[in-house]
Amino acid sequence: MNLTLHIWRQENARAKGNMVRYEATDINPDMSFLEMLDVVNWSLNEKGEEPIAFDHDCREGICGSCGMMINGVAHGPEKATAACQLHMRHFKEGDTITIEPWRSKVFPLIKDLVVDRSAFDRIIEAGGYISVRSGAAPEANSVLIPKQNADLAMDAAACIGCGACVAACPNGSASLFTGAKIAHLNLLPQGQPERRSRVLRMVEAMDHEGFGNCTMHRECEAVCPKEISVHFIARMNREYLVRSFTSD
Amino acid sequence: MEFNANVPSGPIESKWDLQRLQNKLVSPANKHKHNIIVVGSGLAGASAAASLAELGYHVQCFCYHDSPRRAHSIAAQGGINAAKNYRNDGDSIQRLFYDTVKGGDFRSREANVYRLAQISGNIIDQCVAQGVPFAREYGGLLDNRSFGGAQVSRTFYARGQTGQQLLLGAYQALERQIDARQVEMFLRTEMLDLLVIGGRARGIVTRNLITGSIDTFVADAVILATGGYGNVFYLSTNAKHCNATAIWRAYKRGAAFANPCFTQIHPTCIPVTGHYQSKLTLMSESLRNDGRIWVPKEKRDKRPPNKIAEPERDYFLERRYPSYGNLVPRDVASRAVKEVCDAGFGVGETGFGVYLDFTDAIKNLGVEVIRERYGNLFEMYERITDENPYEVPMRIYPAVHYTMGGLWVDYNLMSTIPGLFVLGEANFSDHGANRLGASALMQGLADGYFIIPYTIGDYLAKTTLDQVSDDHPAVREIENEIHARLTNLLGVRGKRTVDSLHYELGKLMWNQCGMVRNEKGLREALLKIPELREEFWQSVNVLGGNDEFNQALEKAGRVADFMELAELMCLDALERRESCGCHFREEFQTPEGEALRDDEHFCYVSAWEFGGAGQQPVLHREPLNFEYVPLTQRSYK
Amino acid sequence: MLSSEEDLPRSNRRTSMVVAFWNSTVGKKVVMAVTGAVGVGYLITHMSGNLLVFKGPAEIDAYGALLKTNLLLLWAVRALLLAAVLLHIVAAYQLARISQKSRPIAYKRWRAVASDLASRTMRWTGPIVGIFIVYHLLHFTTGTVHPNFHEGQVYHNVTTGFRVWYVSAFYIVAMLALVLHLYHGAWSMFQSVGLNHPKYNLLIRTVATIITVVVVLGFISIPIAVLLGLVS
Numbered sequence A: 001m002n003l004t005l006h007i008w009r010q011e012n013a014r015a016k017g018n019m020v021r022y023e024a025t026d027i028n029p030d031m032s033f034l035e036m037l038d039v040v041n042w043s044l045n046e047k048g049e050e051p052i053a054f055d056h057d058c059r060e061g062i063c064g065s066c067g068m069m070i071n072g073v074a075h076g077p078e079k080a081t082a083a084c085q086l087h088m089r090h091f092k093e094g095d096t097i098t099i100e101p102w103r104s105k106v107f108p109l110i111k112d113l114v115v116d117r118s119a120f121d122r123i124i125e126a127g128g129y130i131s132v133r134s135g136a137a138p139e140a141n142s143v144l145i146p147k148q149n150a151d152l153a154m155d156a157a158a159c160i161g162c163g164a165c166v167a168a169c170p171n172g173s174a175s176l177f178t179g180a181k182i183a184h185l186n187l188l189p190q191g192q193p194e195r196r197s198r199v200l201r202m203v204e205a206m207d208h209e210g211f212g213n214c215t216m217h218r219e220c221e222a223v224c225p226k227e228i229s230v231h232f233i234a235r236m237n238r239e240y241l242v243r244s245f246t247s248d
Numbered sequence B: 001m002e003f004n005a006n007v008p009s010g011p012i013e014s015k016w017d018l019q020r021l022q023n024k025l026v027s028p029a030n031k032h033k034h035n036i037i038v039v040g041s042g043l044a045g046a047s048a049a050a051s052l053a054e055l056g057y058h059v060q061c062f063c064y065h066d067s068p069r070r071a072h073s074i075a076a077q078g079g080i081n082a083a084k085n086y087r088n089d090g091d092s093i094q095r096l097f098y099d100t101v102k103g104g105d106f107r108s109r110e111a112n113v114y115r116l117a118q119i120s121g122n123i124i125d126q127c128v129a130q131g132v133p134f135a136r137e138y139g140g141l142l143d144n145r146s147f148g149g150a151q152v153s154r155t156f157y158a159r160g161q162t163g164q165q166l167l168l169g170a171y172q173a174l175e176r177q178i179d180a181r182q183v184e185m186f187l188r189t190e191m192l193d194l195l196v197i198g199g200r201a202r203g204i205v206t207r208n209l210i211t212g213s214i215d216t217f218v219a220d221a222v223i224l225a226t227g228g229y230g231n232v233f234y235l236s237t238n239a240k241h242c243n244a245t246a247i248w249r250a251y252k253r254g255a256a257f258a259n260p261c262f263t264q265i266h267p268t269c270i271p272v273t274g275h276y277q278s279k280l281t282l283m284s285e286s287l288r289n290d291g292r293i294w295v296p297k298e299k300r301d302k303r304p305p306n307k308i309a310e311p312e313r314d315y316f317l318e319r320r321y322p323s324y325g326n327l328v329p330r331d332v333a334s335r336a337v338k339e340v341c342d343a344g345f346g347v348g349e350t351g352f353g354v355y356l357d358f359t360d361a362i363k364n365l366g367v368e369v370i371r372e373r374y375g376n377l378f379e380m381y382e383r384i385t386d387e388n389p390y391e392v393p394m395r396i397y398p399a400v401h402y403t404m405g406g407l408w409v410d411y412n413l414m415s416t417i418p419g420l421f422v423l424g425e426a427n428f429s430d431h432g433a434n435r436l437g438a439s440a441l442m443q444g445l446a447d448g449y450f451i452i453p454y455t456i457g458d459y460l461a462k463t464t465l466d467q468v469s470d471d472h473p474a475v476r477e478i479e480n481e482i483h484a485r486l487t488n489l490l491g492v493r494g495k496r497t498v499d500s501l502h503y504e505l506g507k508l509m510w511n512q513c514g515m516v517r518n519e520k521g522l523r524e525a526l527l528k529i530p531e532l533r534e535e536f537w538q539s540v541n542v543l544g545g546n547d548e549f550n551q552a553l554e555k556a557g558r559v560a561d562f563m564e565l566a567e568l569m570c571l572d573a574l575e576r577r578e579s580c581g582c583h584f585r586e587e588f589q590t591p592e593g594e595a596l597r598d599d600e601h602f603c604y605v606s607a608w609e610f611g612g613a614g615q616q617p618v619l620h621r622e623p624l625n626f627e628y629v630p631l632t633q634r635s636y637k
Numbered sequence C: 001m002l003s004s005e006e007d008l009p010r011s012n013r014r015t016s017m018v019v020a021f022w023n024s025t026v027g028k029k030v031v032m033a034v035t036g037a038v039g040v041g042y043l044i045t046h047m048s049g050n051l052l053v054f055k056g057p058a059e060i061d062a063y064g065a066l067l068k069t070n071l072l073l074l075w076a077v078r079a080l081l082l083a084a085v086l087l088h089i090v091a092a093y094q095l096a097r098i099s100q101k102s103r104p105i106a107y108k109r110w111r112a113v114a115s116d117l118a119s120r121t122m123r124w125t126g127p128i129v130g131i132f133i134v135y136h137l138l139h140f141t142t143g144t145v146h147p148n149f150h151e152g153q154v155y156h157n158v159t160t161g162f163r164v165w166y167v168s169a170f171y172i173v174a175m176l177a178l179v180l181h182l183y184h185g186a187w188s189m190f191q192s193v194g195l196n197h198p199k200y201n202l203l204i205r206t207v208a209t210i211i212t213v214v215v216v217l218g219f220i221s222i223p224i225a226v227l228l229g230l231v232s
């Protein structure tokens, strides 16, 4: 199959970028989207042009490295699928595909499709953990956790930190990412002692980075490769409201 | 070179206690004066960095990823073992110890394995306290599943994302210490060399992957937790960026490399479909709990699987290994699959695949139970292959998965370079010639949370270190070497992509040093690898410059190291004239075709010392004694 | 850092909490939700009252008079409404600015997957409603822009007011904006204060839709009725 690609090329953070057109020829429908880009890069290399930079690692949809806007949708058209797990069988002969990096002030561009998502780490730093010293933990089965709670916590914890939620959100909000982590920890008995400072500090950190705010567009949920529910954003809001005006 | 495993004396149950008692301690007031470098932020690295920081050490942690959370550990699906015996099914520390030694086909160090089994329970406690959402039963207790190579249910899991959840636990602990300014984190920073001064590891040299700047970081001790090197084979289940550079550079600075040829081939991966394929995807071993593996009894039977009636199917694992059935260890399963495919029974377009069938499980347990257990794996399979495993049996084939080999370490996880510690998959420690499923996560976390915090203190307390400043002549020398190497890579401007050369190396390794090896093939590979290396340095084409974000340059550096490591792997495979675990030499097999060990001659760890550029490496042997698990021929029949 | 806030005396902590709450995007959004809810509440009552038009001049004029019997209460309600509208607008403006700034470079190509027209036009429909309110106050409350205004004669004012076709048209357009604003807003405000539960989500969505439809149909029916000569 043959495709036309329009890809954002930008040398580095300071350089000016623009969309560049490439022809991708002989693409096998069983290829993944990133394998298609590999093939394009091989041919660029042959022509002496610098390959297109994009982040990737596991190529199994779990590390959260990959991510790009594909035809205007974060991670492309398939539901619950990271770009690396998107396969070319979902495109057809002659398609034109636009590929752009995540766009957010908080994710500065490094090169081409590669952006800096370290803001997510800083949000976690602000309380996305349970303070426990190595070796100080009680016997694992001493605290019972109802299966429903554990399952719900796991639903939230499944986030891979890819940033698609921010990229897709018309407001550039990181609420889904932040809300999911707060929910994961605040749902568990182990997370209770720090639940107040966690939600207050993490929301503060999220705002401090300069992310937009959530007006419930639900684009994030729709593109999230792990289908994290906006339910967790509402939980964050509630938790923030309650904890702001109560003390522990 | 000195090879003292430093295993404490006394009965095996009390060795670790004794060691901890004998360890010298660094006083709390002095801990912050020690700077410790941790390279890698996977399970082993992140857990170590966080634990050391909690103790009060100043830690500098490095990874080439854009966040510690992306380390390859994130991809582990199946689970983590621990001898909790929550199922009351006869598990115990002794049994986990026994299973691991036996699973490793008697090529691991008993004392290390015993300690691992002892610590395993604490890991679960630790992770649960961190908020890892392990699967639970309805009563709220932790759930377990069984895994290959064991007859007890001791594997803890979090859906099909156990590695992710464990890593996030460690990552969050690490982020907490970063917030507390106890850890300085360096993202997108790759270690390119080890700084050895006065015979001790004193720092690392790195390249900033965004700016290209080459920097030296000095420390009192260096910990490498940089993962495995399965990507030598080009195609593997490892993440694309996994590489050997850190340990290979350390090797070239004097750290011995142990058992480089011990590579695990995982039986249940999605088969290769085409040349463009960039990686192989693992389907968790846990699938073998409920899935049944079979091939048609007829060779090259091209009928669709549902048209092949029960009596026309060969459930070859169940037939050959009645007591373990589909749950035989990985090496045994992988080889059996290869054999039936080589004999022409394989399925799928290429003939390199066997069925993993859930029809019976769905019939017996109901589709909901199966969905609950494996839903996300089934989805992943369907996404990749476009086939629905609830209806059509999966097709699987073995793929390179894990490297048991790695830098040699003593009982304290210190390499042959004093002050250089190695954790996780990067060391060779606990799995012998074959790792059991769900044991790598256990080992990485044991190393990071529970072992290194004790043993590094002992080293620091016993050692007086000179002040080293970053304008030390050794620093300048090493930085110059790195600049020169990068310039060379960029200067070739040949005709070939890094990937095409890597692909060629991988294919060679898979054919000659893969699941089955023989002397002829290995000798051939030993001739071809240097040629390919030559070809690499003549014809690789790396565009762009050093002072910028340059993924091709990163890759080229790593592949250049693979080109050297591959040779050592083949050499090791050639020298080990026996079959053990995943190292299967065709010349050495039982009449039934199982691995035939030679304990009389090869019951040792091979530890290779770098012999200098262009020189043969030197083989050292650390003898292995089995006092607690008697040496027996493994049998899973 | 909030940790230092723990050291403050209690009273300061409360005020600083309020400030911190307002300064956070989540807190501001809660304010929008609460003020929006006040608005929704007002609209329901206002609309119900307005329907008295169909009963005849006496009823609605009496109702208008009734509302003005207790001046203190009247002004209290007006103050509340004014405060709510102002807070709502200030919060909306500030949040919108933060969001806009967070994406300085727009996508060349962007496709909606889940959001709807209503959610994407809140920033347009809100101000339209705002302008409408100003006009509406000048129209029916002060009579400034009403050609034939008689203090206290609600029925007269409404019927004569709406007989001017372009006034009615503007009202109808404003009501269409309000439909969109409420369709999203009346649902979203529950999310903003965290009322989301898988069991009740459908209920919340349904209630929000019903409120929207009923309120807006109720309002719109009046100018239409006047234009069609059903009420005169």
Ligand SMILES: Cc1cc2nc3c(=O)[nH]c(=O)nc-3n(C[C@H](O)[C@H](O)[C@H](O)COP(=O)(O)OP(=O)(O)OC[C@H]3O[C@@H](n4cnc5c(N)ncnc54)[C@H](O)[C@@H]3O)c2cc1C
Residues within 6 Å of the ligand: B039, B040, B041, B042, B043, B044, B045, B062, B063, B064, B065, B068, B070, B071, B072, B073, B074, B075, B076, B077, B078, B079, B080, B081, B162, B163, B189, B190, B191, B192, B225, B226, B227, B228, B237, B238, B239, B242, B243, B245, B246, B282, B401, B402, B423, B424, B425, B426, B437, B438, B439, B440, B441, B442, B444
């Ligand atoms: C698909 C898959 C599934 C698996 N499933 C299981 C399972 O179910 N159970 C189980 O027990 N095991 C499993 N394993 C094995 C297990 O995941 C790994 O062995 C283990 O996670 C390795 O952890 P690590 O910390 O040693 O290394 P990694 O997680 O690989 O981390 C390496 C770190 O080192 C950094 N690094 C490397 N080189 C450099 C350098 N030169 N400079 C700077 N930083 C560097 C990287 O950035 C990274 O942070 C699985 C493996 C695979 C491939």
Ligand code: HEM
Residues within 6 Å of the ligand: A215, A216, C029, C030, C032, C033, C034, C035, C036, C037, C039, C040, C043, C085, C088, C089, C092, C093, C096, C119, C122, C123, C125, C126, C127, C128, C129, C130, C131, C181, C184, C185, C186, C187, C188, C189, C190, C192, C193
């Ligand atoms: C004066 C002009 C107004 C402006 C500028 C305005 C603007 C906005 C904006 C931008 C939002 C965005 C929040 C989102 O997208 O979810 C919003 C939400 C909302 N608005 Fe308005 N609005 C105005 C008037 C009103 C009025 C008069 C009402 C009620 C009758 C109202 C009710 C709501 C409600 C209920 C929400 C949802 C709040 C939430 O999601 O928490 N608005 N408004």
Ligand code: HEM
Residues within 6 Å of the ligand: C043, C046, C050, C064, C078, C081, C129, C133, C136, C137, C140, C141, C154, C157, C158, C171, C178, C219, C220, C222, C223
């Ligand atoms: C077509 C529909 C509407 C009609 C016929 C209508 C009619 C009126 C009338 C007659 C008054 C004056 C009452 C009096 O002074 O005695 C009034 C006041 C008011 N209306 Fe409406 N209205 C309509 C829609 C709306 C809408 C959509 C809003 C808000 C978004 C609104 C907000 C107000 C406000 C704030 C006042 C002032 C109340 C006060 O005096 O404190 N109205 N309306």
Ligand code: SF4
Residues within 6 Å of the ligand: A158, A159, A160, A161, A162, A163, A164, A165, A166, A176, A177, A180, A220, A223, A224, A225, A226, A227, A228
């Ligand atoms: S919430 Fe979903 S989209 Fe956002 S970072 Fe996590 S996985 Fe990615």
Ligand code: F3S
Residues within 6 Å of the ligand: A168, A169, A170, A171, A172, A173, A174, A175, A176, A213, A214, A215, A216, A217, A218, A219, A220, A221, A230, A233
């Ligand atoms: S798309 Fe954006 S507006 Fe909220 S619901 Fe998702 S963060």
Ligand code: FES
Residues within 6 Å of the ligand: A055, A056, A057, A058, A059, A060, A061, A062, A063, A064, A065, A066, A067, A082, A083, A084, A085
């Ligand atoms: S490459 Fe890891 S999620 Fe896509």
